[in-house]
Amino acid sequence: MPRKQRNAPPDPEHRDRTRERLLRAGGEVFADDGFRAATVRRICAKADANVSAVKYHFGDKAGLYTAVLEHSLSASLEKYPPDLGVLPHDSPRKRLHAFVRSFLLRMLAEDRCALYGRLMAREIAEPTTAFDRICPVIIRPQFERLISVLRELAPGAGDRMLRQSVMSVIGQCLHHFHAGPIIRRLTPEQTYGAEDIEQLADHITRFSLGGLIGLSTAGAAESRHDLRKKTYKSVSRDT
């Protein structure tokens, strides 16, 4: 519903649609700076709109933010569907690769459709009031989906091991977003073009596959008493 009620815009040439320009500019600024650091003035300047337009169209800054979230969610799901073309009966490792790849693409792709992934990543690092609505419908399902994939890859693993493995996979992916500027400085060889993301998805997938195997097999054998110096009483194997 881009055309509002029935009144035409005041300036038919400049094609009003201030609301949509605000959504677009807001998405970029929120994704770059996060909710708190982003300013409505910067968003409005980028959208070539007056500051009071935020109040008129969205109520306030938080209203614009939630509108941006919902708007970019649909745009992202359109381009990067949850499974990225992988069927549920594909091999688990193939589904793990699809998960990692889509996760990375949603955050790191220079495409505008990657806005939602960046917003989610910021929401994880610095939750806003919108997190309560996002968690059960976005975060939680992805968490459960990844856990089911990992469970197939490590059939004997216990719940704690699976939970922590999910964190290991997610942590690897998110790190390249949150620490992106630092990584670029520390290792300028690492770039984030389309091919780099594909290669990175391969790396994280293989690294995680190996990690799961390492957890399942070598766990009790040697690293147990080799790693620890003072073996705490806890650390009961959870498999």
Next chain:
Amino acid sequence: MPRKQRNAPPDPEHRDRTRERLLRAGGEVFADDGFRAATVRRICAKADANVSAVKYHFGDKAGLYTAVLEHSLSASLEKYPPDLGVLPHDSPRKRLHAFVRSFLLRMLAEDRCALYGRLMAREIAEPTTAFDRICPVIIRPQFERLISVLRELAPGAGDRMLRQSVMSVIGQCLHHFHAGPIIRRLTPEQTYGAEDIEQLADHITRFSLGGLIGLSTAGAAESRHDLRKKTYKSVSRDT
């Protein structure tokens, strides 16, 4: 040099040392909120000091921040030395475990000595002007040290694989700090007591050891053409 020149404090009972109270309060607030979100008024309230004390003792907010950085660095190195008692001729996997464990402890320990790790983690996610001074003396050496450990664990690995494996290890550790609140909500079973950190260090170490093995061996065998659907022209094996 806590005692300044030669004059005693104006209030001998209340034990001046405003400067040290500011350092302590500043460390907590900066670690909790990050440099930008932290406010000097909150720090001064916590330190029971006047706002202008920041200007007097440290020049400005940035001066207090760098002073906090240097002050907490020494306190952290005292309790969590770089190698945590691991000798350079220990086995590489033992050194990897020591690295991960000290990395986690420096961030997640409830101890006040973990301030510096938290400050570093915030600096990685949101660099300040102090990052330029910190990078070559703190970040870079840790990066190189971890790379040398991983190189021993995967002798045939190429530079790119090693770099990305470093990011995989660091990313796993940092995730538990940055996403801590979300993890606690998503999986309340995960806590971060002293024993939990030890167990977490075990998990990340084993996961990463397995990941390195998986990268070195299974790399070319199957996952190569199994994972990819449209095989980009890049992705030259770097081993």
Next chain:
DNA sequence: CCCCTTTTCAAACACTCGTTTGACTCTTTC
């Protein structure tokens, strides 16, 4: 004694933030 330095304090300054106001333009409807 007065002068000097060090340190503290309440108050204000200059700035940015999100938000609000009231008038204004333009279109549609009666």
Next chain:
DNA sequence: GAAAGAGTCAAACGAGTGTTTGAAAAGGGG
């Protein structure tokens, strides 16, 4: 043409921020 609504705009408001000011307190040295 008049009334009403949709949308925009410059300007200001109030609350926050980091920073600065100028005076006052306190002790040491001449």
